[in-house]
Amino acid sequence: MAIKRSLWLKLSTIQLIILFYLVAVAVSTVLLWLPIVHQPGVELHWIDALFTAASAISVTGLTVVSIPETFNTFGIVLLIVMMQVGGVGLMMLSTFIWLLVGKKIGFRERQLIMTDQNRLALSGLVKLTRDIFFLILAIEAVGALILGVYFLRYFPTWPEALLQAVFASVSATTNAGFDITGQSLIPFAGDYFVQVIHIILIILGAIGFPVLIEVKEFLFARDRGRYRFSLFTKLTTVTFFALVFFGTVAIYALEWSHFFAGKPWHRSLFYALFQSVSSRSGGLATMDMNEFSEPTLLLLSAMMFIGASPSSVGGGIRTTTLAVILLTVWHYAKGRSAVKVFGREIHEEDILKSFVVFIGALFLCFAAVLALSVSESSLPVVMLLFEVCSAFGTTGLSLGITSELSPFGKMVLVVVMFIGRVGIISFLWLIRGRAVKDSYHYPKERVIIG
Amino acid sequence: MAIKRSLWLKLSTIQLIILFYLVAVAVSTVLLWLPIVHQPGVELHWIDALFTAASAISVTGLTVVSIPETFNTFGIVLLIVMMQVGGVGLMMLSTFIWLLVGKKIGFRERQLIMTDQNRLALSGLVKLTRDIFFLILAIEAVGALILGVYFLRYFPTWPEALLQAVFASVSATTNAGFDITGQSLIPFAGDYFVQVIHIILIILGAIGFPVLIEVKEFLFARDRGRYRFSLFTKLTTVTFFALVFFGTVAIYALEWSHFFAGKPWHRSLFYALFQSVSSRSGGLATMDMNEFSEPTLLLLSAMMFIGASPSSVGGGIRTTTLAVILLTVWHYAKGRSAVKVFGREIHEEDILKSFVVFIGALFLCFAAVLALSVSESSLPVVMLLFEVCSAFGTTGLSLGITSELSPFGKMVLVVVMFIGRVGIISFLWLIRGRAVKDSYHYPKERVIIG
Numbered sequence: 077m078a079i080k081r082s083l084w085l086k087l088s089t090i091q092l093i094i095l096f097y098l099v100a101v102a103v104s105t106v107l108l109w110l111p112i113v114h115q116p117g118v119e120l121h122w123i124d125a126l127f128t129a130a131s132a133i134s135v136t137g138l139t140v141v142s143i144p145e146t147f148n149t150f151g152i153v154l155l156i157v158m159m160q161v162g163g164v165g166l167m168m169l170s171t172f173i174w175l176l177v178g179k180k181i182g183f184r185e186r187q188l189i190m191t192d193q194n195r196l197a198l199s200g201l202v203k204l205t206r207d208i209f210f211l212i213l214a215i216e217a218v219g220a221l222i223l224g225v226y227f228l229r230y231f232p233t234w235p236e237a238l239l240q241a242v243f244a245s246v247s248a249t250t251n252a253g254f255d256i257t258g259q260s261l262i263p264f265a266g267d268y269f270v271q272v273i274h275i276i277l278i279i280l281g282a283i284g285f286p287v288l289i290e291v292k293e294f295l296f297a298r299d300r301g302r303y304r305f306s307l308f309t310k311l312t313t314v315t316f317f318a319l320v321f322f323g324t325v326a327i328y329a330l331e332w333s334h335f336f337a338g339k340p341w342h343r344s345l346f347y348a349l350f351q352s353v354s355s356r357s358g359g360l361a362t363m364d365m366n367e368f369s370e371p372t373l374l375l376l377s378a379m380m381f382i383g384a385s386p387s388s389v390g391g392g393i394r395t396t397t398l399a400v401i402l403l404t405v406w407h408y409a410k411g412r413s414a415v416k417v418f419g420r421e422i423h424e425e426d427i428l429k430s431f432v433v434f435i436g437a438l439f440l441c442f443a444a445v446l447a448l449s450v451s452e453s454s455l456p457v458v459m460l461l462f463e464v465c466s467a468f469g470t471t472g473l474s475l476g477i478t479s480e481l482s483p484f485g486k487m488v489l490v491v492v493m494f495i496g497r498v499g500i501i502s503f504l505w506l507i508r509g510r511a512v513k514d515s516y517h518y519p520k521e522r523v524i525i526g
Numbered sequence: 527m528a529i530k531r532s533l534w535l536k537l538s539t540i541q542l543i544i545l546f547y548l549v550a551v552a553v554s555t556v557l558l559w560l561p562i563v564h565q566p567g568v569e570l571h572w573i574d575a576l577f578t579a580a581s582a583i584s585v586t587g588l589t590v591v592s593i594p595e596t597f598n599t600f601g602i603v604l605l606i607v608m609m610q611v612g613g614v615g616l617m618m619l620s621t622f623i624w625l626l627v628g629k630k631i632g633f634r635e636r637q638l639i640m641t642d643q644n645r646l647a648l649s650g651l652v653k654l655t656r657d658i659f660f661l662i663l664a665i666e667a668v669g670a671l672i673l674g675v676y677f678l679r680y681f682p683t684w685p686e687a688l689l690q691a692v693f694a695s696v697s698a699t700t701n702a703g704f705d706i707t708g709q710s711l712i713p714f715a716g717d718y719f720v721q722v723i724h725i726i727l728i729i730l731g732a733i734g735f736p737v738l739i740e741v742k743e744f745l746f747a748r749d750r751g752r753y754r755f756s757l758f759t760k761l762t763t764v765t766f767f768a769l770v771f772f773g774t775v776a777i778y779a780l781e782w783s784h785f786f787a788g789k790p791w792h793r794s795l796f797y798a799l800f801q802s803v804s805s806r807s808g809g810l811a812t813m814d815m816n817e818f819s820e821p822t823l824l825l826l827s828a829m830m831f832i833g834a835s836p837s838s839v840g841g842g843i844r845t846t847t848l849a850v851i852l853l854t855v856w857h858y859a860k861g862r863s864a865v866k867v868f869g870r871e872i873h874e875e876d877i878l879k880s881f882v883v884f885i886g887a888l889f890l891c892f893a894a895v896l897a898l899s900v901s902e903s904s905l906p907v908v909m910l911l912f913e914v915c916s917a918f919g920t921t922g923l924s925l926g927i928t929s930e931l932s933p934f935g936k937m938v939l940v941v942v943m944f945i946g947r948v949g950i951i952s953f954l955w956l957i958r959g960r961a962v963k964d965s966y967h968y969p970k971e972r973v974i975i976g
């Protein structure tokens with residue numbers, strides 16, 4: 077018992093999250109590999125089972141096989157569970173672990189998570205985690221119900237409509253982006269109601285749990301006029317919707333004389349809006365990505381690289397990272413000493429962290445594109461960039477090349493999905509080891525930069 | 527006089543550097559446009575004259591026309607002057623202006639330049655600038671002399687050999703990378719002596735003036751054992767040569783089974799070494815860049831984006847920027863609070879500056895590639911990326927697409943060369959306006975990052 081406990085404490089918080097991730101992927105790989113979950117006659121290579129498992133647990137949604145042609149109903153139910161475990165579980169677990177090994181993480185970081193979630197007491201964290209879980213389940217249930225009833229006009233029997241609806245709702249809310257239609261949401265390209273429901277579910281998953289909790293608190297507050305949203309909530313929400321807006325306008329403009337040429341404006345608008353929302357992390361699509369011109373693919377790659385909000389079901393560098401970086405560069409250019417926003421100042425440590433996350437993510441994605449350009453020399457670089465950004469943002473939008481990749485190429489994407497989901501900071505902490513105390517200092521000396 | 531003086535003082539340091547740059551480009555454009563400098567029968571479009579002028583003043587070396595087929599001997603002599611003005615002049619001028627409007631830049635920045643150049647007194651700056659100018663002239667003269675004598679085996683008459691040698695020496699030392707052979711150094715692909723001379727000249731230009739000055743001081747010091755090189759010199763020199771080494775090994779490995787297949791090892795090694803050195807900022811080439819495979823083009827793009835040392839004739843984000851960023855990410859991952867190197871600590875402001883430069887450069891290059899992918903839709907993204915990075919690093923290596931670009935595409939590259947040469951920091955200061963004093967503060971609040 078004593079040995080167990082010391083072993084437990086020796087594993088750092090981050091290492092436990094990563095352990096959870098790896099175990100979940102390993103178990104999922106074995107489950108998805110079992111012939112019992114496959115359609116008759118299907119044989120799945122273990123690399124494809126691993127890829128699908130990693131894609132489900134990291135809620136990326138990139139696929140090397142067609143889901144409905146490969147898995148039977150049992151397999152599809154398993155996938156629903158995996159998306160749930162991956163999307164909600166990883167976040168919940170990190171909150172739980174913060175509680176369990178609280179002593180290991182130091183007062184400042186514990187204070188941090190409390191600040192983030194609007195200064196809840198440490199003892200309220202269990203309740204908070206439970207809240208998150210039931211909130212997500214409630215969102216998924218409502219989504220499945222609405223879609224289930226509506227889907228009766230598309231599918232002949234109610235069990236079929238309901239399975240489609242439950243899968244679609246979980247896939248959208250967890251931002252997994254898998255589909256069992258065989259062609260994502262392309263069949264619903266003209267059905268704006270289905271798209272709006274999906275957009276709402278995707279945003280609820282990707283906007284970040286702290287935002288959901290604060291909005292819930294706000295709605296139940298006695299005196300709403302005096303409720304103060306945290307800086308985090310303001311920053312991430314404004315950035316999130318600014319990105320959606322900017323993405324919609326940019327896609328519309330770039331495709332105006334290409335794919336959108338000759339289409340009614342509302343159809344083009346919904347194409348642009350849905351793909352913009354989906355590039356945050358959702359990964360569902362109402363059109364074939366190959367229809368987009370290269371500038372749009374570059375833009376979408378950047379949007380997927382940014383990804384969703386922190387503490388959400390999404391990946392990427394996250395919205396707050398981008399916001400802090402842009403604010404810092406702007407304030408630097410204007411010659412101001414502090415980064416001010418919404419009547420608050422950004423902490424220097426968060427500025428440093430943002431830059432480290434950005435640089436780390438950039439080096440990772442560049443290395444991945446470089447590696448793929450060696451192993452998949454027949455594919456153009458822009459397609460490889462799109463695929464890598466899609467994996468890093470755990471978005472799952474694809475030009476359809478995933479299944480053509482070499483085993484090495486698939487493994488590269490598995491690694492990128494993993495780091496994209498657990499986050500660059502967590503990954504960097506893997507190589508941290510025991511923190512070194514700086515007991516000595518050197519004199520500072522300036523150097524010429526840039 | 528009073529009005530003149532106040533007008534003079536109103537222009538900030540940076541604005542004067544940029545003004546010099548713009549005037550130099552404008553004058554050069556007109557001069558290169560005059561029929562008197564052209565070969566018989568040549569008609570030069572004004573956009574191509576502007577592009578060549580901007581390329582010469584920013585010592586980039588990208589060309590939209592063949593230099594020997596377009597310009598006569600008078601035009602070539604003009605180009606030599608322009609490379610000199612652009613390469614050495616811009617740096618000298620910035621030092622001069624620091625002297626002239628010293629009061630405008632504040633004590634800290636004046637102290638900074640003194641620190642950089644090994645703590646010389648402010649009054650020594652004129653002498654320093656003169657030193658720099660004569661040092662570069664001396665390097666170019668020695669280079670031209672050696673190459674001139676040697677070139678007699680390639681060119682029939684001594685005036686021809688000498689013109690080639692002077693042009694080559696100035697083009698290499700200022701890292702301009704223009705050629706009047708019509709095919710860069712490809713005719714010398716088997717002549718390792720010519721290549722070694724060029725490598726030395728390129729490095730002397732790109733290693734940074736402060737390094738040259740300190741090395742000169744070291745060589746003339748009474749007690750060499752006690753001479754201390756500045757942190758700047760150590761950091762930039764180590765990074766510079768590490769990049770050259772890493773580049774050589776990477777190019778060798780990536781092309782081993784492609785372009786280098788079947789070639790003798792020393793030939794392959796010199797191909798890899800020369801192109802690695804040249805990607806720092808030189809821009810001369812001993813082979814056709816189109817021979818390289820896509821992974822190598824991606825790698826070279828990154829190398830050109832990094833560029834040369836600060837206070838040199840090169841561009842890019844500069845070596846110290848990369849070094850500070852990598853050191854900071856590494857120290858952050860290891861959980862250390864200060865960034866220590868060579869028995870010194872990096873100043874927080876230099877860390878912030880490095881990240882701002884990197885992010886600014888990245889956004890610029892991404893925007894440029896995106897713009898070109900719209901205007902030059904027939905060219906693959908990897909070629910556009912290579913061209914943009916070549917312009918930003920003022921390197922001038924090219925896949926030969928420069929002359930095919932649309933007028934809009936050429937203007938995009940002119941802007942990128944300009945910002946690459948004057949540096950991101952200078953450019954950001956353009957939009958700074960009058961510095962705002964932070965007389966108030968807000969409370970700090972933490973946010974979740976990454």
Ligand SMILES: [K+]
Pocket residue numbers: 135136137251252253357358359470471472
């Ligand atoms: K996804």
Ligand SMILES: [K+]
Pocket residue numbers: 585586587701702703807808809920921922
């Ligand atoms: K150059």
